[in-house]
Structures are given as C-alpha cells and as structure tokens.
Amino acid sequence: xxxxxxxxxxxxxxxxxxxxxxxxxxxxxxxxxxxxxxxxxxxxxxxxxxxxxxxxxxxxxxxxxxxxxxxxxxxxxxxxxxxxxxxxxxxxxxxxxxxxxxxxxxxxxxxxxxxxxxxxxxxxxxxxxxxxxxxxxxxxxxxxxxxxxxxxxxxxxxxxxxxxxxxxxxxxxxxxxxxxxxxxxxxxxxxxxxxxxxxxxxxxxxxxxxxxxxxxxxxxxxxxxxxxxxxxxxxxxxxxxxxxxxxxxxxxxxxxxxxxxxxxxxxxxxxxxxxxxxxxxxxxxxxxxxxxxxxxxxxxxxxxxxxxxxxxxxxxxxxxxxxxxxxxxxxxxxxxxxxxxxxxxxxxxxxxxxxxxxxxxxxxxxxxxxxxxxxxxxxxxxxxxxxxxxxxxxxxxxxxxxxxxxxxxxxxxxxxxxxxxxxxxxxxxxxxxxxxxxxxxxxxxxxxxxxxxxxxxxxxxxxxxxxxxxxxxxxxxxxxxxxxxxx
Amino acid sequence: xxxxxxxxxxxxxxxxxxxxxxxxxxxxxxxxxxxxxxxxxxxxxxxxxxxxxxxxxxxxxxxxxxxxxxxxxxxxxxxxxxxxxxxxxxxxxxxxxxxxxxxxxxxxxxxxxxxxxxxxxxxxxxxxxxxxxxxxxxxxxxxxxxxxxxxxxxxxxxxxxxxxxxxxx
Numbered sequence: 166x167x168x169x170x171x172x173x174x175x176x177x178x179x180x181x182x183x184x185x186x187x188x189x190x191x192x193x194x195x196x197x198x199x200x201x202x203x204x205x206x207x208x209x210x211x212x213x214x215x216x217x218x219x220x221x222x223x224x225x226x227x228x229x230x231x232x233x234x235x236x237x238x239x240x241x242x243x244x245x246x247x248x249x250x251x252x253x254x255x256x257x258x259x260x261x262x263x264x265x266x267x268x269x270x271x272x273x274x275x276x277x278x279x280x281x282x283x284x285x286x287x288x289x290x291x292x293x294x295x296x297x298x299x300x301x302x303x304x305x306x307x308x309x310x311x312x313x314x315x316x317x318x319x320x321x322x323x324x325x326x327x328x329x330x331x332x333x334x335x336x337x338x339x340x341x342x343x344x345x346x347x348x349x350x351x352x353x354x355x356x357x358x359x360x361x362x363x364x365x366x367x368x369x370x371x372x373x374x375x376x377x378x379x380x381x382x383x384x385x386x387x388x389x390x391x392x393x394x395x396x397x398x399x400x401x402x403x404x405x406x407x408x409x410x411x412x413x414x415x416x417x418x419x420x421x422x423x424x425x426x427x428x429x430x431x432x433x434x435x436x437x438x439x440x441x442x443x444x445x446x447x448x449x450x451x452x453x454x455x456x457x458x459x460x461x462x463x464x465x466x467x468x469x470x471x472x473x474x475x476x477x478x479x480x481x482x483x484x485x486x487x488x489x490x491x492x493x494x495x496x497x498x499x500x501x502x503x504x505x506x507x508x509x510x511x512x513x514x515x516x517x518x519x520x521x522x523x524x525x526x527x528x529x530x531x532x533x534x535x536x537x538x539x540x541x542x543x544x545x546x547x548x549x550x551x552x553x554x555x556x557x558x559x560x561x562x563x564x565x566x567x568x569x570x571x572x573x574x575x576x577x578x579x580x581x582x583x584x585x586x587x588x589x590x591x592x593x594x595x596x597x598x599x600x601x602x603x604x605x606x607x608x609x610x611x612x613x614x615x616x617x618x619x620x621x622x623x624x625x626x627x628x629x630x631x632x633x634x635x636x637x638x639x640x641x642x643x644x645x646x647x648x649x650x651x652x
Numbered sequence: 653x654x655x656x657x658x659x660x661x662x663x664x665x666x667x668x669x670x671x672x673x674x675x676x677x678x679x680x681x682x683x684x685x686x687x688x689x690x691x692x693x694x695x696x697x698x699x700x701x702x703x704x705x706x707x708x709x710x711x712x713x714x715x716x717x718x719x720x721x722x723x724x725x726x727x728x729x730x731x732x733x734x735x736x737x738x739x740x741x742x743x744x745x746x747x748x749x750x751x752x753x754x755x756x757x758x759x760x761x762x763x764x765x766x767x768x769x770x771x772x773x774x775x776x777x778x779x780x781x782x783x784x785x786x787x788x789x790x791x792x793x794x795x796x797x798x799x800x801x802x803x804x805x806x807x808x809x810x811x812x813x814x815x816x817x818x819x820x821x
Contacts, residue, residue, distance in 0.1 A: 189806075192810060273813070273814035277810065280803065296797050299797055307811065310811030313815055325815075367757070367761055
C-alpha cells in the first residue's frame with residue numbers, strides 16, 4: 166500500500182475520523198474552559214456527530230473499500246452508521262440534562278460516547294479481523310467505563326465490573342476464534358477465509374463457532390444474556406440507552422457480515438443453532454420481563470426479547486435472502502427510535518442521582534406531564550408492536566420474512582411471545598395514566614424535550630409512511646450479500 | 653536439533669500454563685506465567701523472529717508481569733480463600749461438559765480427521781519477525797489497525813481517569 170492509497174483511504178473514512186477528532190477536541194477543551202462554556206461542550210460532540218452523519222450520506226451512493234480491503238464502506242455499513250450516529254446524538258442530548266447536577270466529568274462521558282460510536286462504525290464496515298477486533302474493543306471498553314460512570318452508586322460500579330469481566334471473556338473467545346481461522350486459512354481477510362473455507366477442517370468450524378459466540382454475547386442472546394439485566398439496570402440511564410441500541414446493532418451488523426461474507430458454507434450448521442437461540446431468547450426475555458418490579462430492569466429483559474426478534478430475521482436470511490437481512494437491519498433501525506425514546510422518558514424523569522426506575526416513579530404522569538405521557542405511550546405501543554407505529558412494521562417485516570423463508574414455527578413463537586410482551590409494556594401505561602402520583606416530577610428540560618419529540622414523531626410517522634427507510638434497508642442487505650451471490 | 657528444542661519448550665509452555673491455574677498462591681501463579689511466556693519467546697526465536705521474541709520478553713514477561721504482581725499485592729488475597737475444591741459443583745459440571753464436547757467432536761470427525769494438517773510447513777515470508785519486517789508491515793499493510801490501537805488506548809486512558817480521578821466537590 167503506497168502513500169497515495171493511504172491518503173485516499175484516509176479521506177474515505179471521514180465519518181469515523183470526525184468522531185475521533187471531536188472526542189479529542191472535547192478532551193482538550195474540557196480543562197481550559199469553565200462555568201457556562203464547560204456546560205455547553207456537548208455541542209462539540211453533536212457537531213462531530215453531525216459532520217459524521219453528513220459525510221456518511223455519501224456512502225449510500227455506492228460501495229467502496231478502503232485500506233486495501235480492510236474496510237468495506239458499503240451501503241450496509243452506511244445504514245448501520247445512521248443507527249449508531251442517531252443513537253449517539255440522542256444519548257448525548259439526554260446525557261446533557263441527565264448528568265448535570267449529579268455526575269462530574271460530563272465531557273469524558275461525551276468523549277466516550279464518540280469513541281464508542283467510532284468503534285461501532287469500524288466494526289460495521291470491517292472485513293478484516295484485526296480491524297474488526299479493534300473496533301469491537303474500542304466500542305466495548307468505552308461501554309464498560311460508561312456503565313461504571315456513576316461512582317457514588319455501588320450498583321453502577323457492580324455493573325461496570327461485571328460487564329468488564331464478562332465482556333473480557335467474550336473478547337477472548339472471539340480472539341481465539343480469529344486465531345484459529347487465521348491458522349486454518351493463513352489470512353485475516355474475510356474474503357480469503359470465504360475462499361478457503363473448508364467444512365471438513367475442524368479448525369474452520371471451531372474458529373467460526375468461537376467467533377459467533379463472541380458476537381452473540383454482545384447481542385445478549387440466550388444463553389449468554391445473563392449479564393444484560395444487571396448491567397443495564399446498574400448503568401446510568403443514558404449509558405443504558407446508548408448501549409442497548411448501539412452495541413446491539415453493531416454486534417448484529419458484524420454477525421450478518423461475518424456469516425454472509427466469511428463462512429456462509431457453514432450456514433447449514435449455523436442456522437439451526439441460531440434458530441434455537443432465537444426461540445429461547447424471545448421466550449426467556451419476555452417471560453422474565455413480566456415479573457420485574459423496576460421499569461429499567463424490565464426494559465433490559467425486553468431488549469433481550471427484541472434481540473430474539475432480530476435473530477428471527479437472521480435465521481430467515483438463510484440462503485442469502487435479501488428480505489431476511491433487510492428485515493434485521495430495519496428492525497434495529499426501528500428499535501433505535503422506540504427504545505431510545507423509552508429510556509429517554511425515564512432519564513427525563515430522573516434527577517439529582519435519583520433514577521426513575523420503579524413503576525411508582527411514573528405514577529400519575531398523565532396528570533402532570535401530559536406530553537411526556539403521550540410520548541411514553543407511543544414508545545410503549547411501538548415496543549409492543551401495535552400499529553400504526555414503526556415497531557409494528559418492523560416486527561411485521563421480520564415475521565413475514567420468516568414465513569417467506571419457510572420458518573413457520575419461528576414466526577408463530579415470535580408472534581405469541583410478542584403478544585405476551587404487550588402485558589408488561591401496557592402495565593407501564595396503566596401506572597402512567599391511571600394511578601395517582603406519588604413522586605414529584607422534575608421541571609422542563611429543553612434538550613431532552615426536543616429529542617423526545619423527534620423520536621416520537623419518528624416512531625409514529627415512519628410507522629405510517631416507511632418512506633425510503635425500508636427500501637434503503639433492502640439495498641443495504643443487497644450490498645452485504647454481494648459476496649454471497651458471487652458479485 | 654531444532655525439533656528437539658521445539659518440543660522441550662512447547663512442553664514447558666504448556667506446563668507453565670497448567671501451573672498457573674493449579675497453584676493456590678497467586679504470586680506463584682504469576683511467576684509460572686513467566687515460564688510460559690519465556691518458552692513462547694524461545695519458539696519465536698526458532699522461527700527466526702528475533703524482534704517478536706525480544707518484545708515478548710520485554711513487554712509480557714517484564715512489564716505485564718510486574719503489573720500482575722502489583723495487583724496481586726494490592727488485593728491482599730488470602731491463599732486459603734483461593735483453595736481449589738474438587739467437590740465444587742461448577743467444577744464437576746465443567747468437567748462433564750469438556751468430556752461431552754471432546755467425545756462429540758471425535759465421534760463426529762473421526763480420529764484421523766480430528767487432527768488435520770501435518771505436511772511441510774510453509775516457509776516464513778522474508779523479514780518475518782525482524783525489526784524491519786514488523787516495522788514495514790505496521791506502516792503499510794496494517795496501518796489502519798495500528799492507528800486504531802492508538803484510539804483504543806486513548807479511550808481506555810480517558811475511561812480510567814474518569815473513573816479513578818478524585819471527585820471535586
């Protein structure tokens with residue numbers, strides 16, 4: 166690789182670079198500013214994310230690769246980048262209101278969000294295992310720190326340590342798998358592994374199994390989901406919001422890419438495993454969510470269930486079906502809106518270190534903050550998959566693609582478990598609309614309000630008019646399946 | 653000659669790894685790890701990768717090991733609390749699972765296929781593991797991972813400072 170190619174590649178990864186630079190600028194500005202200026206440093210983070218978003222739009226134009234094929238800057242990655250950037254921007258805005266008053270070092274929090282997001286973007290476009298692993302670690306290490314950010318809370322510290330130790334194990338398993346694949350194929354490029362893949366060679370089989378386990382851990386799929394409730398419950402609210410959409414979507418992105426660009430020959434063995442995993446993830450997530458007394462913990466279990474629905478789409482992509490891959494991408498897009506919104510309402514209602522997490526905390530919301538209650542209603546309806554919200558259409562696409570691919574039982578169990586989920590989502594609304602208030606509500610917060618309006622309008626509007634978001638998801642699916650279909 | 657040296661040090665590195673997990677005393681475990689790391693370094697020398705071997709000893713057997721020992725000392729662990737207990741349920745379950753995994757593996761693959769490979773090893777590329785070879789790769793083929801590593805370390809440093817810094821109040 167000569168100098169001109171390095172320069173060309175560097176220009177191509179503008180979105181990633183703008184996030185990293187914004188993070189560094191934040192860390193330089195933080196110690197030299199004071200008072201009001203310091204409180205408004207989150208604009209730097211938002212500017213970096215906006216620049217990244219604009220530069221990322223160019224990638225929808227066509228598929229490119231950078232650094233001699235180490236990164237594939239295709240529409241698939243571009244679509245996921247939109248999810249990451251949206252999640253990060255909303256998390257920054259919520260954090261501004263949420264962190265002020267009880268957590269110091271807010272700039273560090275924003276910087277970690279930016280770094281984590283850049284790691285996700287690298288991960289979603291990586292086609293070479295070394296960059297893939299580094300993106301994975303940049304994303305994860307920032308997330309570990311963010312979960313432990315509230316030092317005055319023992320639960321937050323516990324969440325951080327638990328996530329660090331278990332996440333470290335999953336990274337080690339992933340790395341072991343990569344080492345075996347490298348040993349078997351002599352290359353760390355997905356395309357080379359794809360070419361040399363030999364199902365009869367146990368090194369390939371064991372390597373790909375270990376790699377998949379590493380990703381399934383980050384997704385929070387059964388039986389690797391045990392860390393999710395503890396970490397999501399203990400972490401600061403906005404960190405949970407950010408992790409539950411960003412980290413999950415990134416892990417799905419790389420799971421799809423690795424399956425269809427790396428070891429598709431193993432599909433016959435991988436898909437039955439994912440079939441079982443998807444079913445148990447849906448069932449376990451939904452059943453456990455019913456019994457929870459804390460909304461935050463309930464949403465953690467619900468995020469496990471949603472990972473299960475998205476896995477249904479992965480299984481439905483068996484044989485390289487665009488509909489299946491597209492439905493996973495679209496599902497994660499929809500989940501970003503509704504889940505960020507649900508956590509956003511909770512972070513709005515938290516103040517001075519008191520997390521709004523029990524059902525009593527939101528009792529009587531309709532009487533005191535009708536618009537907030539309305540937004541919460543839209544998000545809960547969407548999470549439950551009730552039309553005409555984006556959550557309904559996303560679920561409809563996933564189950565339709567499962568039926569289309571002939572996985573009837575998967576669709577039936579998915580629909581049944583999503584009916585069960587309506588119980589615990591609507592229970593939130595029963596408290597918000599029909600109970601007497603027991604706690605005081607915080608005053609108006611401008612930033613969070615704007616973000617909540619955007620999210621709730623998006624949840625509702627995209628449900629009625631999916632516009633281009635669905636077509637773009639199908640196109641994105643096409644670009645990741647190119648290698649599979651011999652393009 | 654080379655083959656003999658290889659087998660001696662390969663065996664030593666496995667033995668060291670076993671000692672790490674069987675010692676009750678964490679300090680002994682950490683020192684056994686040095687044996688493993690040193691033996692691996694010798695294997696690198698056999699591949700004529702002198703630079704990698706030197707780095708292996710400097711970074712892992714040197715710097716990382718000091719960090720391990722420091723952490724062990726700070727934690728002030730009592731060896732009694734770490735005593736291995738074979739009646740432990742988790743231990744029994746894991747032994748069962750390991751046996752199950754390997755029986756299933758050999759049953760599915762057949763003994764001959766289970767250990768693939770053999771054949772002549774492919775020759776190492778020119779300049780493999782020397783300062784020049786590693787340096788060239790770092791700034792050409794692996795430029796992106798090299799730069800990403802710096803971002804990773806930066807994120808980790810910021811995180812550590814944010815968590816460990818004394819609170820202003």
